[in-house]
Amino acid sequence: MSLILPTAPVSARTISGVAADLLGALEHGDGPLPRARSVVLIVLDGLGAIQLRAHAGHARHLVAGAGKKDIAYSVFPTTTAAALTSLLTGVEPGLHGLVGYRVLDRSHDRLVNVLSGWESDGIDPLLWQPQPTVFETAVAAGHPAFAVGIPQYASSGFTRATLRGSTFVGAKSPAERVEIAYQLAIDNPGSLTYCYLPEVDKAGHKHGVDSAEWIAALEEVDHALARVVPKNVGVLITADHGMVDVPAHRHVVIDHGDERLDGVRHIGGEPRMLHVYLEADADAEAALSLWRRASEGDADVLSGAEAIAAGIYGPSVTAEAAARIGDLLVVSRGNKAFYDGTAKDQRARGMIGQHGALTPEERQVPYIRRGAFSQ
Known part of the structure; x- marks a missing residue:
């Protein structure tokens, strides 16, 4: 049996490099991203580059100015726990340790859920994910750090594993989250702000890509991103993984x-x-x-x-x-x-929309630059 293992261009961007890209933009600007007074990372959970291109008519603000080369590659497996952690620590799953959705805790001979089971399964975020986050690194270098997300995620175990070092701010709608993220960037020069938009991923799991519900979620996110980026603020828009429909x-x-x-x-x-x-x-x-x-x-x-x-x-x-x-x-x-x-x-x-494997639909994600990053 032949094995189909992942391949990507040697020079391809990976989401595990995003943290270093953003910190470089705050410090010196001689990396992939130019220097910016403050930076904002917007993560569109579950929105792959291929799905975005196929539905560009429903995401006019998001795709404006983006080219075919504005992509990055996710990690393996292409699951939220592994990929978001790589985005926010700058290391591959082999180092941060969140190598799947449900994995074996060998010391207790039980499966644990490393996305939503931290409390119920009794696992310690500091032990299970020991790598420093991009927020801890930023704060240590003198940069304020913020995370804008859904209010109920504020104190979750996964938040403690991946967002520690940041000040968490909750907001219900995508538009509110983007507005708050941009305002934090204005009010806190030199800051790093993370803005999490999971609406497309949720709609895809329940209804599938191409569904009316998925398209409505994409349009809602696109409307949120129509807001003008503040002057001298660099915005990077990416995702943790894409998605395929499984009938x-x-x-x-x-x-x-x-x-x-x-x-x-x-x-x-x-x-x-x-x-x-x-x-x-x-x-x-x-x-x-x-x-x-x-x-x-x-x-x-x-x-x-x-x-x-x-x-x-x-x-x-x-x-x-x-x-x-x-x-x-x-x-x-x-x-x-x-x-x-x-x-x-x-x-x-x-579930209809799913991810975790190695297809291009799951691995390729947007890498879209806005504001000071697009200059």
Whole structure:
């Protein structure tokens, strides 16, 4: 079985480089972004570059002046926990350790949700994500740092893992968040402000890309971004990942009696990219061979060791991150998605828009410069 591993141009931007780009613009301006008095990072969760180009007529303000080369590449896996953390720490998942949506806490032999399960699963943000954030780095260099997001996220575990060092400001609508972010940039020269817009991602998961609801969310975000950028403020607009629609007939359900479940202790990750954790006495090579044969055409299956050696989690992987990576990784091809039919919770099978794998639709994101950055 041939494996389709990610490829990108050697000179391609990656979202793990965004933090350094922004700090460079505050300090000296001799990097990819010119110097600006203050900088604003706007993240459009779930809006890939390919989806944006396909719906440019609904996002006239967002695409104005943006060219085909104004893209960056997400990390692996293309899931929010891993990608947002890379955006906000400047390192790949192999270093920050959030290597999937649901991963194994080996010390307690349980799966934990590193996006929304910090409190319920009892995991410590400082231990599970030890890398300094871009906000901590900015503050240490004398730059005020702010994060503008949805109010209920203010004190979440994921916020403590990724936004620590910033002053959090909550606002309900995209327009309010952008307005507040720009005002913070005006009022605080030398500052770094992060503005999070998750509306498109939420609509995509529930209704799918191309749906009326998804288009309405895109138009709402585009309207918010019609606001004129303040003078001498640099604005970078990007995303954590893109999205593909997975219709029900493209689901691969691994149910009772499926031989792929033999020797499996836990199935984590998410439907587009499973982490499969084996029993301690399982034959790992036999399991790898079986999963590859049974999943032929639907997914690339590789061992955790192969994934680390291939560098798809980044050039360096800590021992803590390696322990969270599955014994097997099942990376969906095309618009397939894998489900554990034996699990009690089957809510994920209701999602239409999904991400996590390595298609261009999931990996390519916008890298759009506004204000002082477009000069």
